[in-house]
Amino acid sequence: MSPSDKNTKEIILDTALDLFQTNGYSTVSIRDICKIVGIKESSVYYHFKNKEDILNTILLRTGAWVTEKKSRFRETLEASVRVPREAFIAVGVSYIEKCLLEEKIFKVIRMLTIEKQRNEAAADLCHELLFTLPTEHQTQVFSIMMKKGFVREDNPEVIASEYQSLIIFVFQKYFSGSKPISSDARSSAAQELSLLLKRFYDRYFQ
Amino acid sequence: MSPSDKNTKEIILDTALDLFQTNGYSTVSIRDICKIVGIKESSVYYHFKNKEDILNTILLRTGAWVTEKKSRFRETLEASVRVPREAFIAVGVSYIEKCLLEEKIFKVIRMLTIEKQRNEAAADLCHELLFTLPTEHQTQVFSIMMKKGFVREDNPEVIASEYQSLIIFVFQKYFSGSKPISSDARSSAAQELSLLLKRFYDRYFQ
DNA sequence: GTCTATAAATGGATAGAC
DNA sequence: GTCTATCCATTTATAGAC
Numbered sequence: 313m314s315p316s317d318k319n320t321k322e323i324i325l326d327t328a329l330d331l332f333q334t335n336g337y338s339t340v341s342i343r344d345i346c347k348i349v350g351i352k353e354s355s356v357y358y359h360f361k362n363k364e365d366i367l368n369t370i371l372l373r374t375g376a377w378v379t380e381k382k383s384r385f386r387e388t389l390e391a392s393v394r395v396p397r398e399a400f401i402a403v404g405v406s407y408i409e410k411c412l413l414e415e416k417i418f419k420v421i422r423m424l425t426i427e428k429q430r431n432e433a434a435a436d437l438c439h440e441l442l443f444t445l446p447t448e449h450q451t452q453v454f455s456i457m458m459k460k461g462f463v464r465e466d467n468p469e470v471i472a473s474e475y476q477s478l479i480i481f482v483f484q485k486y487f488s489g490s491k492p493i494s495s496d497a498r499s500s501a502a503q504e505l506s507l508l509l510k511r512f513y514d515r516y517f518q
Numbered sequence: 519m520s521p522s523d524k525n526t527k528e529i530i531l532d533t534a535l536d537l538f539q540t541n542g543y544s545t546v547s548i549r550d551i552c553k554i555v556g557i558k559e560s561s562v563y564y565h566f567k568n569k570e571d572i573l574n575t576i577l578l579r580t581g582a583w584v585t586e587k588k589s590r591f592r593e594t595l596e597a598s599v600r601v602p603r604e605a606f607i608a609v610g611v612s613y614i615e616k617c618l619l620e621e622k623i624f625k626v627i628r629m630l631t632i633e634k635q636r637n638e639a640a641a642d643l644c645h646e647l648l649f650t651l652p653t654e655h656q657t658q659v660f661s662i663m664m665k666k667g668f669v670r671e672d673n674p675e676v677i678a679s680e681y682q683s684l685i686i687f688v689f690q691k692y693f694s695g696s697k698p699i700s701s702d703a704r705s706s707a708a709q710e711l712s713l714l715l716k717r718f719y720d721r722y723f724q
Numbered sequence: 725g726t727c728t729a730t731a732a733a734t735g736g737a738t739a740g741a742c
Numbered sequence: 743g744t745c746t747a748t749c750c751a752t753t754t755a756t757a758g759a760c
Binding site: 320351352354355358359 | 743744745746747
């Protein structure tokens with residue numbers, strides 16, 4: 313693969329994701345993508361087998377991202393366990409800011425939100441991103457915290473679900489519309505999540 | 519409007535919603551709709567100005583549904599306030615079962631999930647259905663419960679948000695994919711929500 | 725109120741030159 | 743690796759007969 317080859321391919325992928333996340337895969341034409349990338353339609357077929365191959369490549373890479381996150385989580389697990397109230401809240405807020413709103417993954421989530429309705433692979437990936445992956449991680453975190461006596465004894469998986477329900481709630485409430493993410497929405501979301509996490513903290517930490 | 523006119527128009531609307539909710543508005547063609555309804559494409563233009571008019575009619579009616587729900591909520595508010603634990607949990611579970619999973623509104627939510635990404639009217643309606651409407655209602659419910667001494671003093675709006683976050687969490691976790699709703703998913707969802715609501719009840723009710 | 729016929733645009737994809 | 747040129751299917755929408 314030559315450098316310029318890789319470059320065009322990446323630009324196609326980025327542009328496609330940009331369009332897919334607002335218009336949905338099937339509404340976006342190869343022509344739309346090419347108009348923005350600045351190449352002719354036929355050139356796309358040098359890099360990808362067909363239109364679906366573009367989508368599959370994005371899904372595949374996101375799957376890899378999930379796997380990578382999983383092992384990272386495990387590495388940093390022990391470190392993330394000493395938590396005063398402010399730090400605990402900051403972690404939750406920055407999870408939305410740094411992970412869910414991270415440019416690329418946010419676009420992927422938006423795209424999956426559309427495609428999951430009729431694409432099973434997209435549905436599975438979306439479920440993993442918003443439920444399985446974070447809940448698995450949080451379960452381990454709360455489990456360790458209980459053993460160390462920071463959190464009062466309880467079912468760590470249920471606590472993780474309660475935690476994740478707050479994250480999802482705020483994320484969906486403030487960032488799922490058609491408007492671009494405003495700094496107003498960002499700070500409202502941070503404020504609401506802070507309040508909810510404060511209460512969460514006071515409920516379970518000791 | 520003659521009776522048969524109304525009938526075809528309604529069938530077109532139902533069929534369109536059926537297709538929109540899985541494939542998205544722009545992917546579905548007038549032909550697709552007509553094939554199922556059993557009429558020719560041109561007949562659609564007798565009932566609707568154009569394709570977008572079909573979508574707008576669905577959105578408009580859903581808006582009316584929301585308004586109607588709002589006034590209904592107010593009427594039955596006083597009645598819904600005497601609640602032992604089991605009844606409280608049953609209300610939450612049946613909210614998903616009877617309202618969010620109610621055939622028509624479930625389809626609308628699925629359709630809005632797709633369209634909200636690029637259609638501001640759809641985004642607003644979706645937000646109202648999943649956040650504004652239920653939270654407003656629950657805020658009033660908890661407010662009354664506090665005054666009557668059933669729930670311990672707190673900010674009713676925040677409690678309503680915590681409540682709704684559990685509903686949304688379970689609803690999205692079990693019913694947002696591409697597969698049809700199985701009775702397995704139904705009972706898993708009911709079980710998980712019951713557990714979460716039990717804990718919620720024990721936290722706030724006295 | 726529904727049909728046939730058709731216009732005009734847009735879609736995915738390929739062949740072959742450079 | 744990108745281009746021109748082209749094919750063929752599908753789409754929205756309209757005109758006008760019945």
